[in-house]
Amino acid sequence: MLLLIWAPKAWHRLSPLKPPALLWTPGGEARHVRYRLLSRQGPGERGRQTQPQGPGFRTRLLITGLFGAGLGGAWLAARAEKERRRQQQRTEALRQAAVGQGDFSLLDHRGQARCKADFRGQWVLMYFGFTHCPDICPDELEKLVQVVQELEAEPGLPPVQPVFITVDPERDTVAAMARYVQDFHPRLLGLTGSAEQVAQVSRSYRVYYSAGPKDEDQDYVVDHSVAIYLLSPDGLFTDYYGRARSAQQIADSVRRHMAAFRSVLH
Amino acid sequence: MAAPSMKERQACWGARDEYWKCLDENTEDASQCKKLRSSFESSCPQQWIKYFDKRRDYLKFKEKFEAGQFQPSKTTAKS
Numbered sequence: 001m002l003l004l005i006w007a008p009k010a011w012h013r014l015s016p017l018k019p020p021a022l023l024w025t026p027g028g029e030a031r032h033v034r035y036r037l038l039s040r041q042g043p044g045e046r047g048r049q050t051q052p053q054g055p056g057f058r059t060r061l062l063i064t065g066l067f068g069a070g071l072g073g074a075w076l077a078a079r080a081e082k083e084r085r086r087q088q089q090r091t092e093a094l095r096q097a098a099v100g101q102g103d104f105s106l107l108d109h110r111g112q113a114r115c116k117a118d119f120r121g122q123w124v125l126m127y128f129g130f131t132h133c134p135d136i137c138p139d140e141l142e143k144l145v146q147v148v149q150e151l152e153a154e155p156g157l158p159p160v161q162p163v164f165i166t167v168d169p170e171r172d173t174v175a176a177m178a179r180y181v182q183d184f185h186p187r188l189l190g191l192t193g194s195a196e197q198v199a200q201v202s203r204s205y206r207v208y209y210s211a212g213p214k215d216e217d218q219d220y221v222v223d224h225s226v227a228i229y230l231l232s233p234d235g236l237f238t239d240y241y242g243r244a245r246s247a248q249q250i251a252d253s254v255r256r257h258m259a260a261f262r263s264v265l266h
Numbered sequence: 267m268a269a270p271s272m273k274e275r276q277a278c279w280g281a282r283d284e285y286w287k288c289l290d291e292n293t294e295d296a297s298q299c300k301k302l303r304s305s306f307e308s309s310c311p312q313q314w315i316k317y318f319d320k321r322r323d324y325l326k327f328k329e330k331f332e333a334g335q336f337q338p339s340k341t342t343a344k345s
Contacts, residue, residue: 131269134314138275176269183272212313219313 006060094264098234104201106165109177109190116235120265123160123258124231128207130168130222131180136243144228145185146247151254158233160254165191167209167224169198205229205237230254234265270311278310282318294326 055063103116125144129137141164148162162185166172169192172180177190192198202209209224228250230239238257241250270278285306288299296303307315330336 132311132313134317135279138272171269179271180269215312215316217312219311221313221317 006064091264094234094236098236098265102204102231102235102237104191104197104204106191106193106197106201107174109174109181109192111174114189114191119161119163119231120235121233123158123233123254124163124229125160125254126163126165126205126229126231128165128167128202128205128209128224128227130166130224131172131176132168132219132221134221136226140226140228140243141184141188143247143250145188147250147254148185148187150247150251157255157258159187162188163191164188165198165201167198167202167207168211168222169193169195170211230257232257232261234263236264274309278306278314281306281309286322289322 054060105113105115108114125147127137127140127144129140131137144162148160151157151160164177164181164184166177172190172192174192177192181188181190191201193201201207207225207227209222211222212220214220226243228241229237230241230253232238239253241253245253281302285299285302288302289296292298310318
């Protein structure tokens with residue numbers, strides 16, 4: 001079609017054809033319109049056989065441009081629609097995960113039952129450990145508390161809820177958790193439960209733990225994966241921080257997540 | 267048996283650090299640090315002592331390894 005616009009000689013060859021014949025071809029209607037619009041052939045045409053005359057250069061350029069713009073516009077619209085649908089699906093999947101995934105049913109260190117929905121609307125920094133831990137858990141909890149304190153000091157930032165979940169339900173009773181968390185931060189919440197409940201929450205957050213052999217005192221250490229987990233106010237797992245990250249780096253990362261957060265639950 | 271409180275933890279870590287400093291000064295000769303060893307053992311639960319001893323071994327091994335004291339044996343060079 002475009003070739004006809006750009007090759008006046010070919011255009012001219014077509015000119016004797018009656019318009020209705022053109023209508024049978026695809027896009028023929030458009031061609032027909034163009035033919036009518038652009039043909040400068042009138043009764044005087046036969047007298048000017050020496051110089052081919054078709055539509056002017058600027059007209060041809062304009063038509064090609066319009067055609068190209070039309071195609072481009074259609075392509076952009078289709079792409080935008082696809083992107084919009086993809087975003088919608090993603091939001092829906094996130095909404096389902098926010099409600100269903102990572103749920104738990106545990107007791108806090110005051111004996112109250114808690115589940116994940118209780119923390120909706122709050123940023124949560126979560127750590128899994130046990131009270132008989134020699135050094136790693138106290139260090140990591142100190143680091144976590146430092147992050148919370150640094151963010152607390154900044155006006156305009158939402159408060160972060162620190163949470164400590166035990167991987168040693170056998171020894172870490174509600175009373176033991178209460179004694180432990182008081183040493184770190186007034187808002188640090190300890191969570192414990194039955195062996196099944198702890199197993200379930202550990203599975204949800206992919207936490208490995210394994211109690212070691214007991215010695216004569218019936219004492220033992222629990223080997224466990226070490227990470228601080230960040231949950232968004234929608235209850236979605238957002239990030240995690242290993243032992244190598246400093247309190248400063250974690251605080252910076254949490255700040256970035258807070259700034260970028262858009263809820264999917266409203 | 268209740269878990270150690272923050273004060274007890276810090277007392278244990280202090281004793282451990284003293285003992286380890288003594289070992290550093292005496293090139294791992296435990297006979298020179300008997301007093302600190304017994305102080306360490308009385309400040310910490312037994313499980314923690316075992317844990318810290320293993321940790322010490324590991325840290326020493328890591329130092330040697332990073333200093334390049336372990337070379338691959340001739341048989342592994344060919345495999």
